Amino acid sequence: MEVFRPIPTLAAAALALGVSLAASATTPAELLAGYAREAGTTPSAARGEQFFTAAHGREWSCSSCHGAVPTQGGKHAATGKPIRALAPAFDPQRFTDAAKAEKWFRRNCNDVVGRECSAAEKADVLAWLSSLK
Amino acid sequence: MSQPLRRAVVGACLAVLAAAASADKAPRVAPLPSYQQECGACHVAYPPGLLPAASWQRVMDHLPQHYGTDASLDAATRAELARWLAANAGTYKRVGNTPPPEDRISRSSWFVRKHDEVPSAAWTRAAVKGPAHCSACHARADQGEFDEHDVRIPR
Numbered sequence: 001m002e003v004f005r006p007i008p009t010l011a012a013a014a015l016a017l018g019v020s021l022a023a024s025a026t027t028p029a030e031l032l033a034g035y036a037r038e039a040g041t042t043p044s045a046a047r048g049e050q051f052f053t054a055a056h057g058r059e060w061s062c063s064s065c066h067g068a069v070p071t072q073g074g075k076h077a078a079t080g081k082p083i084r085a086l087a088p089a090f091d092p093q094r095f096t097d098a099a100k101a102e103k104w105f106r107r108n109c110n111d112v113v114g115r116e117c118s119a120a121e122k123a124d125v126l127a128w129l130s131s132l133k
Numbered sequence: 134m135s136q137p138l139r140r141a142v143v144g145a146c147l148a149v150l151a152a153a154a155s156a157d158k159a160p161r162v163a164p165l166p167s168y169q170q171e172c173g174a175c176h177v178a179y180p181p182g183l184l185p186a187a188s189w190q191r192v193m194d195h196l197p198q199h200y201g202t203d204a205s206l207d208a209a210t211r212a213e214l215a216r217w218l219a220a221n222a223g224t225y226k227r228v229g230n231t232p233p234p235e236d237r238i239s240r241s242s243w244f245v246r247k248h249d250e251v252p253s254a255a256w257t258r259a260a261v262k263g264p265a266h267c268s269a270c271h272a273r274a275d276q277g278e279f280d281e282h283d284v285r286i287p288r
Contacts, residue, residue: 078201079176080262080269103207110203 028088028095032126039120048128051121056113062125064112071132087132095126161277162221168214171206177267177274179238185229186222188236193218200237200265239264251286260287 036043052062052070060077067074070086088094095101109117117125162181169178181189193215197205206214224230233241248264255261260269267274270286 076175078263078265080260080266081174081176099207103205107203107205110197 024098024100026096026098026101028126028130031095031098031101032123032130034098035119035123035126039118039123041120041123043120043123043127045124045128045131048124048126052125052128058112058114060112062108062112069132070129087129089130089133095129164277165214165217167210168217171210171214173275175202175204176265179267180277181218181221182223182225182228183238183241184223184236185232186219186224187230188232189218189222190215191232191236247281255286258287 032043052066053068055061063070064077065074065083066086071090073085074083075081076083084094085091086094105117105122109115109121164178168181172178184192192199193211196211197203222228227243228241233244238244244264256263262269267279270284271279272283272285273280
């Protein structure tokens with residue numbers, strides 16, 4: 001069942017305009033600023049790392065597929081399919097498409113946390129990923 | 134039998150054999166870029182002919198609960214992929230119209246039969262992980278190529 005929840009500004013704008021994925025081009029810094037604005041908090045890389053590597057009462061953590069430090073590729077925990085490095089410094093395509101970032105946050109937070117992530121949680125995770133060089 | 138007649142008979146037999154062989158293989162379908170991109174992100178973009186239309190429809194109707202994970206899509210992409218899967222679903226004899234248990238390709242009777250020589254321990258090796266990971270043993274699975282002569286089971 002699909003449940004409607006508030007959609008962060010960037011993705012909502014993309015949806016409202018009916019633009020394709022390619023048209024929601026962004027940068028990790030813009031995306032991070034958008035989530036922080038929406039959350040009204042200052043992003044914390046330390047909180048992001050903790051959120052990313054910890055289990056949240058379910059079988060998988062983010063690290064289960066992306067690795068504990070996602071500067072290298074990971075492997076899908078169920079299918080074994082290789083996953084490209086998530087930290088933007090190690091894969092320039094990461095977090096450059098707002099709709100794609102939203103899609104994966106939605107799916108993966110449901111799998112890992114059992115709900116969608118808040119803007120503050122996304123900001124923290126993205127702050128940590130962006131700090132990895 | 135005269136030489137030309139013999140040739141004609143042999144030719145006809147070969148044609149029948151070729152037709153029988155091709156009926157046992159999934160027809161090649163031109164890949165759909167959005168299918169490769171969306172469904173191929175987490176697993177091999179399984180050839181649509183490996184499941185009957187009823188199975189694909191259930192899969193596409195339940196993407197938020199997709200074999201234990203959330204694979205939800207926006208409505209337009211979901212509809213596009215569902216149409217393409219319905220149009221290219223398996224109809225040839227071994228897939229037929231009978232959905233396999235849980236709509237899993239790996240529970241289809243032809244799949245079980247084709248893999249009956251694989252030792253059960255091989256499925257759980259770290260490099261294999263299970264039957265969803267076709268490319269562990271079929272190196273060209275992502276191109277829809279599953280020829281058994283190319284199979285290499287990792288140790």
